[in-house]
Amino acid sequence: MSQEHFDTLSSMKAEIESASIQTAEELETFRIRYLGTKNILKPLFAKIREIDAADKSRYGQEINALRGLAEEQYQRLQSSLQSEEDNQPHGLDLTAPGRPTRLGSRHPVSLVMGRIIDVFERLGFAVAEEREIEDDWHNFTAMNTPEDHPARDMQDTFYLKADANRLLRTHTSSVQARVMTTSKPPIRIIAPGRVYRNETVSARSHCQFHQVEGLYIDEGVSFADMKQTLLHFAREMYGPETKIRLRPSYFPFTEPSAEMDVYWGLESETDYRITKGTGWLEIMGCGMVDPEVLKNCNIDPEKYTGFAFGMGIERQAMLKYGISDIRWLFENDIRFLQQFESAM
Ligand code: DAH
Numbered sequence: 001m002s003q004e005h006f007d008t009l010s011s012m013k014a015e016i017e018s019a020s021i022q023t024a025e026e027l028e029t030f031r032i033r034y035l036g037t038k039n040i041l042k043p044l045f046a047k048i049r050e051i052d053a054a055d056k057s058r059y060g061q062e063i064n065a066l067r068g069l070a071e072e073q074y075q076r077l078q079s080s081l082q083s084e085e086d087n088q089p090h091g092l093d094l095t096a097p098g099r100p101t102r103l104g105s106r107h108p109v110s111l112v113m114g115r116i117i118d119v120f121e122r123l124g125f126a127v128a129e130e131r132e133i134e135d136d137w138h139n140f141t142a143m144n145t146p147e148d149h150p151a152r153d154m155q156d157t158f159y160l161k162a163d164a165n166r167l168l169r170t171h172t173s174s175v176q177a178r179v180m181t182t183s184k185p186p187i188r189i190i191a192p193g194r195v196y197r198n199e200t201v202s203a204r205s206h207c208q209f210h211q212v213e214g215l216y217i218d219e220g221v222s223f224a225d226m227k228q229t230l231l232h233f234a235r236e237m238y239g240p241e242t243k244i245r246l247r248p249s250y251f252p253f254t255e256p257s258a259e260m261d262v263y264w265g266l267e268s269e270t271d272y273r274i275t276k277g278t279g280w281l282e283i284m285g286c287g288m289v290d291p292e293v294l295k296n297c298n299i300d301p302e303k304y305t306g307f308a309f310g311m312g313i314e315r316q317a318m319l320k321y322g323i324s325d326i327r328w329l330f331e332n333d334i335r336f337l338q339q340f341e342s343a344m
Helices: 002-017 024-035 042-050 053-087 108-122 136-141 173-182 223-238 269-274 291-296 314-321 334-340
Strands: 133-135 163-168 187-196 208-218 244-251 254-263 280-289 305-312
Touching (some): 024 053, 042 053, 133 136, 136 163, 173 187, 173 208, 173 291, 223 280, 223 305, 244 280, 305 314
Antiparallel strands (some): 133 163, 208 305, 254 280, 280 305
């Protein structure tokens, strides 16, 4: 009769060894079944009376081993449940949809600048970026701006305290001098960047702003080339029907010099205000590079001619997006900037 009892022990052993649980409730069920006060091993201990005398001691050892096994298995199941819980904090819903991460948006100045660069790059202009802390020569002297020119007035220019010869560039025209002194014609570049002027900050002007400069130098470049290039630019920027006009003007570094206007129209109250009742909006300064500037930069004015232009970015961004105060463009208020999310 002993064998039957031994068989019961070994099937019980297999059952304990293969036990698996998913939840704390199942773990508790395991504990009650094998280790609780009325556990199913207890009656097996009592069965020792029915075992043949020769097998009693072996039976006793096996049933004790079974009890030990149940205890070990309980510990194992408990700690594996614990580590699973550690990996899965309560309240984490793995089926919940992800929260979208908000992409940043581009600054309106970057958007407009990018668009301008795009138009000129497609015409074969290369982007030239240069330093914002310039020396007097590149910013003024090379650009044919004499010592006593009002543009050099201390009130307009930020000079560096440590070095009276260094300043924050007042225009991107300084890049013209940088490029002309370091490369040979043909030259065809645009120079986007930040410029600084010692001006009172108001809704319409700031002490820092952005410009894009253009320079084209080669043999036989004419005023007509300039006009056609700028007309193309205006139409790419403001629509295929855009009209432009060039008004005579003065800049020390160009001769002749002009200012380019685009026709904005007079359809609304705002149009009247921003065009001062003329319908025309000034967009940039331009002209044929003055032979003096070429000479200053070691380019032979007998052989080469060229045109240059420079435009402010903030004003164009303000026009394009209907921004009425330039200060918004520098305050980086996230509520303002987020409006340009899908602007381009
Ligand atoms: N540098 C001028 C300014 O800041 C703009 C300008 C005018 C640039 C005429 C040019 C130019 O290259 O030809 O007001």
